[in-house]
Amino acid sequence: MDLKKIDAPLTTTTYNRNAVDAPTGNIYEAISIISRRAEQINSEIKKELIEKLEEFATYNDSLEEVFENKEQIEVSKFYEKLPKPHALAVKEWLDSKIYYRNTEEDNQK
Structure with missing residues (x-):
């Protein structure tokens, strides 16, 4: 799934029930x-x-020190700005991509 080419809405949208x-x-x-x-x-x-964040992970033994990694922050911000999974699924459904x-119909044949 190419997350950069997604055109699903970021906010709540009303859909046509018949569609x-x-x-x-x-x-x-x-x-x-x-x-x-x-x-x-x-x-x-x-x-x-998780895979992308693991690339930038730094491990240390001290629990008191917290390191803020700029790359991790940027990756997290990108994923926070993405449309929600249900919006992506509805978009795929309406575009007939699912x-x-x-x-039950297969078993009756």
Whole structure:
């Protein structure tokens, strides 16, 4: 996921209910799919952030000394300014970039 090319909204946005539930025909199913994708996005972003912060980590034995690393601060600020995972998931859903399938329909065939 390229976080620099994301065009999801940073603030709360009202979406057309009919556009959200159009692919599934059920608003609850659509929200369930979007929430699962938001959880995936959140874990990806968290993993990426931890990896980047580990690059700049300094380890010391003294608990009294706290070092502020400018690189770590800049990385943290970048991730704080990103849209929330649920906004990214809704954007992907509305752009038809999320693959989903109904396992109950697959079992009936």
